[in-house]
Amino acid sequence: MSNKRVLITGVGGVGVFAAHLVAALPGVDLYLGDIRENFIKHKACCIKDNAMWSNHEKPYPNVTPVVMDLMDVELTTAQLREIKPDVVIHLASLLAAGKIRTSVPLEIAKTIYDANPVGTGLRPWAPGHAVLLVNLMKSLHAAGLEETKVINGSGCDFLHVALKSRGLAPTCGLGDFALGEPALKRIIARKYGVEQSDIRIHLAGHHSLIMPLMFVGTNQNIPYYIDVAVLGRNVTEELDFENDIFPQMIDENTWPAEAGLADQEQTAAHGVAIARAILFDTNEVMNVPAPQGLPGCYPARVNASGVEVIVPEGTSLEEMVKVNEAGNVSEGFKEIREDGTMIATDLTVEIIERTFGIEWKYKAFTPDNALEAFKEINVAFNRFVEDYHANNP
Incomplete structure (x- = not known):
């Protein structure tokens, strides 16, 4: 073979x-x-x-x-x-x-x-x-x-x-909100005095969540779905995520400031774990971002056929999608239309135009004009950086 x-x-x-x-x-x-x-x-x-x-x-x-x-x-x-x-x-x-x-x-x-x-x-x-x-x-x-x-x-x-x-x-x-799973497991394992392997976590949430969780210990009012079982018993209602669990994630942060942004072993490991499940047809359940053309992360079954969302008891696919659509708004996307047009939120437009001093042409862009949209923002950013350092030697 x-x-x-x-x-x-x-x-x-x-x-x-x-x-x-x-x-x-x-x-x-x-x-x-x-x-x-x-x-x-x-x-x-x-x-x-x-x-x-x-x-x-x-x-x-x-x-x-x-x-x-x-x-x-x-x-x-x-x-x-x-x-x-x-x-x-x-x-x-x-x-x-x-x-x-x-x-x-x-x-x-x-x-x-x-x-x-x-x-x-x-x-x-x-x-x-x-x-x-x-x-x-x-x-x-x-x-x-x-x-x-x-x-x-x-x-x-x-x-x-x-x-x-x-x-x-x-x-x-790969990566994104799923990168919070190991930290959550470590925190919950300590709380219940069990091994991490005794914990099952289902997640639905967006990339926009992971940095505030890891760096600040808060979700910044960005919606999320987390379902936790310990030794087969669902303990979700026993956990105070926003006042207890999330603040502890700062000490579980895998991106220390002094390590720089290239310190991304965990992102790579998550991607390869998904690849391994596909290559060897393991049929395992994992938390996976953006399967089936959906926004954000979901629990999913992964095998040689691909990645299929599973819906945990007590929620629905529609509810998880709604969580992730709100995450897209936090990421600066007011709307993603059926034809692929991606429209920026009013706040994002205001910050970009004020910071870079431009009238942002591609505040809405499509996959067809992505290169032109990238060139516009890249030129504006590079000019901003040059001006900043010229004025702040």
Whole structure:
């Protein structure tokens, strides 16, 4: 039997960690897709070298660097036809999120990145995530690889909604609100004196929740759904999330300020856990962002067929979607229309126009004009950073 094939597109802060984890999976060939030829050649060697010591008696991994330019749909289509990946973990983006949060003082950066009402949310930066994701999905379809499972780490909670009606929504996302599950399990395990493995947590919530939870210990009035069982007994009603559990998450934060925004092992691990469940048809239940073209995170069953939302007793799919649609608003999306048009909230528009001194043309954008929308906001941001440092030497 031939090996399964995993392609990682974008070997940056998350992609490097994901690559090492995928290389440890038995019977899986790894392809590293990135525009930086020299970088991925050496990174492939690094992964193989590390595996020699860490993959104890497991097969030595096959790791192939592939110079990929996702701006070139025709070339990418040809490369995908040759690779024939079973799973793509998509992490490439025109947007460097770390640049936004490190180019200016944190208090300023928060106003153009953090969720409403503190800041704009990710809506201004969504076009930077959209461009390469749309190109990847178009290339997979053109290559006849519609059955390839795509786990998207670039703006999944909102972009999948916009791409659903076009038949271009990836299988699911990764990270986002699901990244809160390990911290929640550690806190609840201490409370009940049990092992983390004794706890089952179902989550519905949006990316806009995770940073305030981890950094501030509050949900900032952003809606969420959490259902908890300990040793098979539902204890949800016994837990005071907002006054007890959430404040403890600050001490469980996996993103210490001094580590920088590239400290994203947990994001990579979650994505690879989803990939593993698909590759090995484990049929396990996980918390997964943006399955089935939906906004935000849901409990879902993951197997070789893909990712299917499960609805816990006591709630409904409609209620969980409503929670996540509210999360989209906190992320700066007033509305995502059926045709894929993504419209910014009034607050997000006001902050962007006041901060950058522009009349924001692409306050509404679609997957079709995402590149133009990205160029507009990127030019405005770079000019703002230059002016700030010129005036604050």
